Amino acid sequence: MSEIVSTPPVMPRLNEPAPDFQAKTTHGVKKLADYKGKWLVLFSHPADFTPVCTTEFMAFAKHYPEFQKLNCELIGLSIDSYYAHVAWVRNIKEKFGVDIPFPIIEDLSMKVAKDYGMIQPGASDTSAVRATFIIDDKGILRAMVYYPMTNGRSIPEFVRLVAALQTSDKNKVATPEGWQPGDKVIVPPPQDVDAAEQRMKEGYECTDWYFCKKAL
Numbered sequence: 001m002s003e004i005v006s007t008p009p010v011m012p013r014l015n016e017p018a019p020d021f022q023a024k025t026t027h028g029v030k031k032l033a034d035y036k037g038k039w040l041v042l043f044s045h046p047a048d049f050t051p052v053c054t055t056e057f058m059a060f061a062k063h064y065p066e067f068q069k070l071n072c073e074l075i076g077l078s079i080d081s082y083y084a085h086v087a088w089v090r091n092i093k094e095k096f097g098v099d100i101p102f103p104i105i106e107d108l109s110m111k112v113a114k115d116y117g118m119i120q121p122g123a124s125d126t127s128a129v130r131a132t133f134i135i136d137d138k139g140i141l142r143a144m145v146y147y148p149m150t151n152g153r154s155i156p157e158f159v160r161l162v163a164a165l166q167t168s169d170k171n172k173v174a175t176p177e178g179w180q181p182g183d184k185v186i187v188p189p190p191q192d193v194d195a196a197e198q199r200m201k202e203g204y205e206c207t208d209w210y211f212c213k214k215a216l
Helices: 051-069 082-096 111-115 155-171 193-199
Strands: 022-025 027-031 039-044 072-078 104-106 129-133 141-147 185-187 206-208 211-214
Touching: 022 082, 027 206, 039 051, 039 155, 051 072, 051 155, 082 104, 129 155, 141 155, 155 185
Parallel strands: 039 072, 072 104
Antiparallel strands: 022 027, 022 104, 039 129, 129 141, 185 211, 206 211
């Protein structure tokens, strides 16, 4: 008897175009091209009407105005039907008093989930894990984070990460651990010996030639 070998999930890659999609959602048919010119956080959850997912969706809704200030939209996804999504959104409004202002993708075929590597055989063959993808205003995948089924995400971290990515793009800098808007940023290290020698004289806040910060 031949051994059945499971096919590993297809994984998207950072700094390449995000996988295209067109799907039915709670706000009508949506496609990736609809978000051109805006940043997008695409996030999956294992199932509607589950407690951890409910807390996450309420947190995404709470922080939605902060994402909007960053020219960033949200779109959720699970392998449940459109009707389940609508019923769950209505339930969250009724039981918790929270409106969900962003669309949720119906992905019964699992096409979008598979294209984005949301199906992890080690966790589940039929549900999307807690995956989060940050796509920039040019449709390029800039960050992705995967969580297990049992543990919820921290939504403020994704607000922070979008702000950090935009700051790096605009100013050609890096951001240190835990960076928040207004904090000092990291100047890219010099690329040769002469530049390293000069770096200490350039007026930055330097601990050493490779580690310099500045205020924006």
